[in-house]
Amino acid sequence: MSQRFKEIDFIGVFLWVFRAVIIVLVIYGTVAKLFLGVGNTYTVEIWVDFLISGLSQGSLYALIALGYTMVYGILFMINFAHGEFFMSGAITSTVLVAAYLSASGFMDSQPVISLLVITAVAITTSISVALLTERIAYRPLRRAPRLVPLITAIGASFFWQYFFRGLFGSALIPFPVPEALQGRWTILGLEFLRTRVVVMATTIIALVSLYLFIQRTKTGKAIRAVAEDKDVAALMGINVDRTVSITFAIGAAMAGVAGVLWGLVFRQVHFYMGFVPGIKAFTAAVFGGIGSIPGAALGGLLLGVIEAVGPPLFLEGLGIAGAHQLKDVIAFTMLVLVLIFRPQGLIGEKLAEKKA
Amino acid sequence: MALLEINNLHAYYGNIHALKGISLTVEEGEIVSLIGGNGAGKTTTLRSISGLIPPKPGAITLGGEDLSQYKAHHLVGKGVAMVPEGRGVFAKLTVLENLEMGAFHRTDKEGIASDLEKIYKLFPRLAERKKQLAGTMSGGEQQMLAMGRAMMSRPNLLLLDEPSMGLAPVLVEAIFDTVTEINKTGTTVLLVEQNAHMALQVAHRGYVLQTGAIVLSDSAKELQRNPMVQKAYLGIE
Numbered sequence: 076m077s078q079r080f081k082e083i084d085f086i087g088v089f090l091w092v093f094r095a096v097i098i099v100l101v102i103y104g105t106v107a108k109l110f111l112g113v114g115n116t117y118t119v120e121i122w123v124d125f126l127i128s129g130l131s132q133g134s135l136y137a138l139i140a141l142g143y144t145m146v147y148g149i150l151f152m153i154n155f156a157h158g159e160f161f162m163s164g165a166i167t168s169t170v171l172v173a174a175y176l177s178a179s180g181f182m183d184s185q186p187v188i189s190l191l192v193i194t195a196v197a198i199t200t201s202i203s204v205a206l207l208t209e210r211i212a213y214r215p216l217r218r219a220p221r222l223v224p225l226i227t228a229i230g231a232s233f234f235w236q237y238f239f240r241g242l243f244g245s246a247l248i249p250f251p252v253p254e255a256l257q258g259r260w261t262i263l264g265l266e267f268l269r270t271r272v273v274v275m276a277t278t279i280i281a282l283v284s285l286y287l288f289i290q291r292t293k294t295g296k297a298i299r300a301v302a303e304d305k306d307v308a309a310l311m312g313i314n315v316d317r318t319v320s321i322t323f324a325i326g327a328a329m330a331g332v333a334g335v336l337w338g339l340v341f342r343q344v345h346f347y348m349g350f351v352p353g354i355k356a357f358t359a360a361v362f363g364g365i366g367s368i369p370g371a372a373l374g375g376l377l378l379g380v381i382e383a384v385g386p387p388l389f390l391e392g393l394g395i396a397g398a399h400q401l402k403d404v405i406a407f408t409m410l411v412l413v414l415i416f417r418p419q420g421l422i423g424e425k426l427a428e429k430k431a
Numbered sequence: 432m433a434l435l436e437i438n439n440l441h442a443y444y445g446n447i448h449a450l451k452g453i454s455l456t457v458e459e460g461e462i463v464s465l466i467g468g469n470g471a472g473k474t475t476t477l478r479s480i481s482g483l484i485p486p487k488p489g490a491i492t493l494g495g496e497d498l499s500q501y502k503a504h505h506l507v508g509k510g511v512a513m514v515p516e517g518r519g520v521f522a523k524l525t526v527l528e529n530l531e532m533g534a535f536h537r538t539d540k541e542g543i544a545s546d547l548e549k550i551y552k553l554f555p556r557l558a559e560r561k562k563q564l565a566g567t568m569s570g571g572e573q574q575m576l577a578m579g580r581a582m583m584s585r586p587n588l589l590l591l592d593e594p595s596m597g598l599a600p601v602l603v604e605a606i607f608d609t610v611t612e613i614n615k616t617g618t619t620v621l622l623v624e625q626n627a628h629m630a631l632q633v634a635h636r637g638y639v640l641q642t643g644a645i646v647l648s649d650s651a652k653e654l655q656r657n658p659m660v661q662k663a664y665l666g667i668e
Contacts, residue, residue, distance in 0.1 A: 312507035
């Protein structure tokens with residue numbers, strides 16, 4: 076008994092030290108950077124630019140994170156194939172539609188219609204991939220232990236990666252950005268890359284419509300009911316399997332939109348492009364509190380901002396060279412920290428209260 | 432023809448033989464109580480009727496129709512509503528949203544609105560708390576909500592699983608009064624209870640379930656007088 080107490084105490088002390096060290100490092104780096112002049116000096120405009128690029132990147136994480144969080148909310152399962160839903164929409168719409176629209180010149184003469192068509196194709200592809208995955212790989216495992224669908228999801232992820240590699244090849248595929256979206260706009264005296272404005276505006280629209288859909292519509296209420304108790308939801312006459320499919324479809328639609336926006340920002344797509352954003356978005360969902368839709372949005376935005384502002388701020392302040400290359404380190408350190416110190420996330424509820 | 436007929440129903444949980452061939456009938460307009468101790472198979476019986484445990488073909492018929500061909504979510508459309516054990520309200524939905532879920536399969540907006548008014552009249556407490564999250568209400572209020580939600584589907588047959596569980600005696604009385612009231616408006620009730628005293632007071636007929644088999648069936652009055660029932664379930668020596 077006393078042996079066990081000592082052990083817990085040791086781990087507790089270690090975690091406290093760990094937490095203190097991280098906080099001290101962040102504060103020290105920030106102070107050193109801002110007041111002691113360590114590393115490059117940036118003007119205010121450059122800091123604002125870091126912030127905006129962080130918000131725009133965070134918007135993409137938020138859109139993808141919604142799929143993780145909604146599926147977790149209804150099935151208590153981490154769908155690690157979600158990054159592939161994102162990739163499938165982006166790559167298919169680029170190869171089958173965007174390339175032709177751009178080559179024919181239609182993309183530059185009618186950018187809005189072109190992007191809408193591309194997005195429609197991306198959403199359709201992502202939803203189809205998601206529904207197939209759910210129906211074939213996940214539904215038969217609905218009553219299996221929780222580890223089983225998790226492993227299956229990883230398998231499904233590999234399957235889709237190499238499926239699309241086989242279809243479209245392993246080269247980087249350029250995503251054509253219409254002329255109208257190249258360059259910058261000046262809004263409120265601040266310069267914004269046009270694509271970033273489109274990303275943020277689209278994300279806000281998508282988030283608000285999703286929130287209203289979940290809160291107000293009959294289907295949205297059914298999704299919430301199924302998330303709470305599948306048996307009782309069935310007693311109400313709710314078709315549980317169909318509701319789960321709808322949830323997957325909504326998450327995939329968001330991922331499809333994110334795929335097109337990703338193409339606009341990074342100007343290329345690739346069969347492997349779903350992996351890192353998928354893991355980052357998962358981090359964002361956990362950070363915000365997995366299962367919570369506002370949590371996914373908040374987690375995504377915060378992750379994007381911390382990734383963008385963190386390296387120039389406290390990593391450079393610590394005298395680390397090439398700090399911007401370490402943004403992935405920041406993201407995954409955050410995942411570890413959240414899992415250790417606040418597993419329920421920023422606005423999530425304690426996982427222990429959830430029914431498995 | 433009886434409204435609900437159960438014929439030689441078996442159910443298994445893994446290796447456990449939970450229902451060993453029970454048979455019972457519920458006539459239109461009746462309140463029938465199924466009493467028995469913990470683990471007797473009462474909840475299993477209700478879960479089989481509502482399709483949460485798939486029954487064997489022919490074992491359960493409703494108005495002559497075999498229920499085994501339907502999934503759980505079809506049954507509410509057949510006129511069967513269930514108030515599950517532990518009430519099963521959706522804690523994170525509001526009271527109003529919970530009631531709307533009860534009418535999920537219905538499309539008649541006016542009918543739903545007028546039924547909502549009826550439920551609010553039956554349970555004025557729910558009207559006061561429309562916008563409140565169901566999880567923040569007391570056990571008694573949640574029981575009212577679960578019953579109101581079931582009534583929102585306009586059931587012919589209402590299945591009640593342990594409505595008295597965890598409630599103060601005065602609330603238990605109120606809940607059973609409501610059961611009688613609901614029955615008077617034409618809804619048939621199959622009631623499962625450990626509180627045999629209350630269950631037999633409101634019921635017309637009763638069945639006694641012991642370790643997965645029906646050991647007694649009679650009118651509620653006769654069961655109340657039965658020495659075995661008195662000793663085992665009513666606490667009368």
